[in-house]
Amino acid sequence: MAIELKMPALSPTMEEGTLAKWLKAEGDTIEPGDIIAEIETDKATMEFEAIDDGVLTKILVAEGTENVAVGAVIAEMSGEGEEASAPAETPAPTPAPTPAPVAAAPVVAADPSIPAGTSFTSTQVREALRDAMAEEMRADRRVFVMGEEVAEYQGAYKVTQGLLDEFGPKRVIDTPITEYGFAGIGSGAAMGGLKPIVEFMTFNFAMQAIDHIVNSAAKTNYMSGGQMRCPIVFRGPNGAASRVGAQHSQNYGPWYASVPGLIVIAPYDAADAKGLMKAAIRSDDPVVFLENELVYGRSFDVPDMEDYVLPIGKARIMREGADVTIVSYSIGVGMALEAAETLAAEGIDAEVIDLRTLRPLDKGAVLDSLKKTNRLVVAEEGWPTCSIASEIISVCMEEGFDDLDAPVMRVCNEDVPLPYAANLEKLALIDPPRIVEAVKKVCYV
Amino acid sequence: MAKKPAARKAPAKRAVSKTAATNTASAQPAAPSEDPDFILHSLQEEFEAAKSFNASDEQMLEFYRQMLLIRRFEEKAGQLYGLGLIGGFCHLYIGQEAVAIGLQSALDNDKDSVITGYRDHGHMLAYGIDPKVIMAELTGREAGISKGKGGSMHMFSTEHKFYGGHGIVGAQVALGGGLALAHQYNEDGGLCLAYFGDGAANQGQVYETFNMAALWNLPIVFVVEDNQYAMGTSSTRSSAETRFHRRGTAFRIPGIDVDGMNVLEVRAAAEVAFKHVREGKGPVLMELNTYRYRGHSMSDPAKYRTRDEVQEQRENFDPIERLKKTLVEAGHDEADLKVIDKDIRKVVTEAADFAESSPEPEPSELYTEVLVEKY
Numbered sequence: 001m002a003i004e005l006k007m008p009a010l011s012p013t014m015e016e017g018t019l020a021k022w023l024k025a026e027g028d029t030i031e032p033g034d035i036i037a038e039i040e041t042d043k044a045t046m047e048f049e050a051i052d053d054g055v056l057t058k059i060l061v062a063e064g065t066e067n068v069a070v071g072a073v074i075a076e077m078s079g080e081g082e083e084a085s086a087p088a089e090t091p092a093p094t095p096a097p098t099p100a101p102v103a104a105a106p107v108v109a110a111d112p113s114i115p116a117g118t119s120f121t122s123t124q125v126r127e128a129l130r131d132a133m134a135e136e137m138r139a140d141r142r143v144f145v146m147g148e149e150v151a152e153y154q155g156a157y158k159v160t161q162g163l164l165d166e167f168g169p170k171r172v173i174d175t176p177i178t179e180y181g182f183a184g185i186g187s188g189a190a191m192g193g194l195k196p197i198v199e200f201m202t203f204n205f206a207m208q209a210i211d212h213i214v215n216s217a218a219k220t221n222y223m224s225g226g227q228m229r230c231p232i233v234f235r236g237p238n239g240a241a242s243r244v245g246a247q248h249s250q251n252y253g254p255w256y257a258s259v260p261g262l263i264v265i266a267p268y269d270a271a272d273a274k275g276l277m278k279a280a281i282r283s284d285d286p287v288v289f290l291e292n293e294l295v296y297g298r299s300f301d302v303p304d305m306e307d308y309v310l311p312i313g314k315a316r317i318m319r320e321g322a323d324v325t326i327v328s329y330s331i332g333v334g335m336a337l338e339a340a341e342t343l344a345a346e347g348i349d350a351e352v353i354d355l356r357t358l359r360p361l362d363k364g365a366v367l368d369s370l371k372k373t374n375r376l377v378v379a380e381e382g383w384p385t386c387s388i389a390s391e392i393i394s395v396c397m398e399e400g401f402d403d404l405d406a407p408v409m410r411v412c413n414e415d416v417p418l419p420y421a422a423n424l425e426k427l428a429l430i431d432p433p434r435i436v437e438a439v440k441k442v443c444y445v
Numbered sequence: 446m447a448k449k450p451a452a453r454k455a456p457a458k459r460a461v462s463k464t465a466a467t468n469t470a471s472a473q474p475a476a477p478s479e480d481p482d483f484i485l486h487s488l489q490e491e492f493e494a495a496k497s498f499n500a501s502d503e504q505m506l507e508f509y510r511q512m513l514l515i516r517r518f519e520e521k522a523g524q525l526y527g528l529g530l531i532g533g534f535c536h537l538y539i540g541q542e543a544v545a546i547g548l549q550s551a552l553d554n555d556k557d558s559v560i561t562g563y564r565d566h567g568h569m570l571a572y573g574i575d576p577k578v579i580m581a582e583l584t585g586r587e588a589g590i591s592k593g594k595g596g597s598m599h600m601f602s603t604e605h606k607f608y609g610g611h612g613i614v615g616a617q618v619a620l621g622g623g624l625a626l627a628h629q630y631n632e633d634g635g636l637c638l639a640y641f642g643d644g645a646a647n648q649g650q651v652y653e654t655f656n657m658a659a660l661w662n663l664p665i666v667f668v669v670e671d672n673q674y675a676m677g678t679s680s681t682r683s684s685a686e687t688r689f690h691r692r693g694t695a696f697r698i699p700g701i702d703v704d705g706m707n708v709l710e711v712r713a714a715a716e717v718a719f720k721h722v723r724e725g726k727g728p729v730l731m732e733l734n735t736y737r738y739r740g741h742s743m744s745d746p747a748k749y750r751t752r753d754e755v756q757e758q759r760e761n762f763d764p765i766e767r768l769k770k771t772l773v774e775a776g777h778d779e780a781d782l783k784v785i786d787k788d789i790r791k792v793v794t795e796a797a798d799f800a801e802s803s804p805e806p807e808p809s810e811l812y813t814e815v816l817v818e819k820y
């Protein structure tokens with residue numbers, strides 16, 4: 001019986017990949033352990049290894065094919081001792097359609113800092129972050145990057161890819177797995193006049209280092225009466241990834257946003273990632289920069305500007321609308337935009353606001369929008385209790401009460417540690433239908 | 446030696462082992478783990494060979510004056526605390542003066558940086574920072590060095606390259622590693638002197654920092670001020686290895702064991718340690734054996750040790766009295782030394798008056814300096 005070789009999933013978030021190279025040809029005998037092909041994922045190039053004996057009878061996906069969905073049959077083998085049957089007449093499957101990265105909805109309110117006539121380049125979020133760091137490293141020799149696997153490995157999520165080549169090991173420093181220690185060393189280096197970018201492989205591991213973020217970095221300027229600064233960027237992916245279980249899936253936005261002395265940024269798209277990362281590096285204050293693994297691979301237009309820097313603390317209207325406001329940040333923005341499209345089809349015109357910075361919070365943008373729509377929903381990929389959503393609701397109560405035609409609602413993850421099982425994980429996390437449902441509630445439809 | 450009678454350190458303590466690392470596989474000076482010449486006790490031998498700093502008369506008088514300033518300042522701080530003028534936590538340095546004075550006198554003040562924990566008044570005074578602004582910080586006044594917003598544990602002087610003043614036990618060790626990284630990065634020739642106590646020596650981040658400091662060859666001198674008690678827990682009750690200078694062994698950091706109650710010995714050890722670091726040979730771990738006469742903080746119940754123990758240390762090992770004896774032996778008149786004490790008492794009284802009369806911070810200061818920039 002023919003053995004189907006399927007496109008493997010080589011990382012928790014991989015949904016598709018490029019079939020970079022076939023290392024075996026049709027008719028070749030295969031033994032377990034043989035490397036059959038090279039597959040490129042969004043993170044790395046990996047080898048695809050055989051686990052069965054047999055003969056490679058048919059290659060179904062040509063080398064160089066991009067966007068091959070995980071699970072797609074890429075080749076067939078005859079089992080051991082079988083006659084290699086004539087190549088089946090199956091048509092080569094077309095690569096599965098990309099699981100559409102949430103269509104970046106038309107940005108109605110273009111950033112005023114982008115001059116008319118500026119061209120744009122489609123850029124992945126991870127590339128935008130890398131570009132921002134590289135530009136700032138070129139401009140300021142005090143800026144350097146440190147963290148686990150940032151140099152020779154090229155970044156656990158490829159965000160620091162290429163930096164070692166350009167800037168060398170003095171400015172792109174691989175650390176041991178020792179978060180508390182290197183967060184402290186980074187903070188000390190910042191106190192000593194440098195501008196470190198400390199990458200946490202994920203913010204889950206920053207829990208080991210949170211003492212330095214909160215006690216050393218955030219409070220120094222205040223405790224020293226303005227004498228001693230700590231200009232540092234702590235960055236890395238935050239929030240749920242994909243099927244990595246409870247200890248690797250948590251949104252720390254609300255945690256850090258409650259600390260005076262910190263700047264907390266959580267961008268959604270590539271242009272914001274770039275413009276805000278540059279601003280974060282330039283800031284004289286300590287910045288917690290929360291990225292999202294599931295968004296790293298999404299592409300968005302980034303303006304072709306020599307020095308694209310965005311203001312910290314300014315929200316952005318991602319979609320203008322008249323009936324209801326959906327406030328979100330990070331990955332939630334994509335869901336909010338998707339929900340807004342669904343709602344539009346049903347006659348509800350939603351405005352979507354991306355907070356972009358969680359501390360200081362752009363209360364004005366939220367309240368202005370509320371004044372216009374009189375209804376508000378907060379969508380947050382994170383736990384509901386003591387969340388950014390709670391904070392926004394509090395702001396609406398205290399400062400926007402007279403504008404409210406309905407209670408503000410929050411759409412958050414379920415209040416449980418994130419489970420592993422695919423179905424349970426899906427149940428626990430927010431999604432566009434839940435946002436749609438909440439919007440309908442506040443619109444009383 | 447300023448040691449408790451208890452046999453907390455085995456007699457073999459001084460037996461210097463010469464076990465060289467056996468890894469000679471690589472001829473290249475590559476990773477620290479491949480250095481064939483690493484000898485843990487090499488610096489100890491060098492130190493033992495010239496154990497007492499050959500100080501000039503002028504230097505000795507300066508050490509005496511500085512140590513006395515710390516002593517009198519701290520005594521006054523204790524008084525002000527009793528009067529309710531100083532609040533919160535207040536950790537006095539009385540008994541440990543020789544450590545900060547001996548070490549910091551060997552620094553290059555234009556280049557080197559210092560960082561310590563919460564028992565920081567002495568280190569600031571050792572730098573020559575005005576006692577008035579330190580005392581005014583203790584009383585929480587506008588004229589304090591941190592504008593009254595830091596307090597006893599959070600004082601800094603970037604002008605003097607003194608980076609605090611840190612209240613989280615052990616945090617200053619990692620931060621010190623970062624200061625050392627900045628020295629190396631900027632190629633400014635400076636080193637970082639990072640102080641911590643025998644209690645902090647059990648924090649995990651200390652060893653994370655040892656590892657990276659050795660791995661990256663950072664210019665840092667780690668100083669364990671072993672005053673024998675982590676709050677009320679004696680080091681024998683808290684530490685499996687109380688010979689703290691050996692704690693760098695696993696990271697190939699050479700250690701030096703020093704009598705921290707003898708300022709000339711401290712200074713001699715500093716010469717050896719700083720030279721090693723300045724020559725680019727990586728970090729050194731110094732153990733300064735000392736003794737704290739007062740409680741851990743002002744609210745110490747003093748139930749964990751006897752009065753006799755404290756008394757014995759004061760009588761036999763007091764760093765100021767010991768230096769005084771040396772000075773008298775060198776021909777100084779006790780009356781002249783009394784004059785120094787009198788002058789210092791005056792300076793301290795002025796500092797206390799200033800700290801009491803200086804106004805409290807303006808209420809508007811509550812909101813300043815939370816962030817550097819406006820957003």
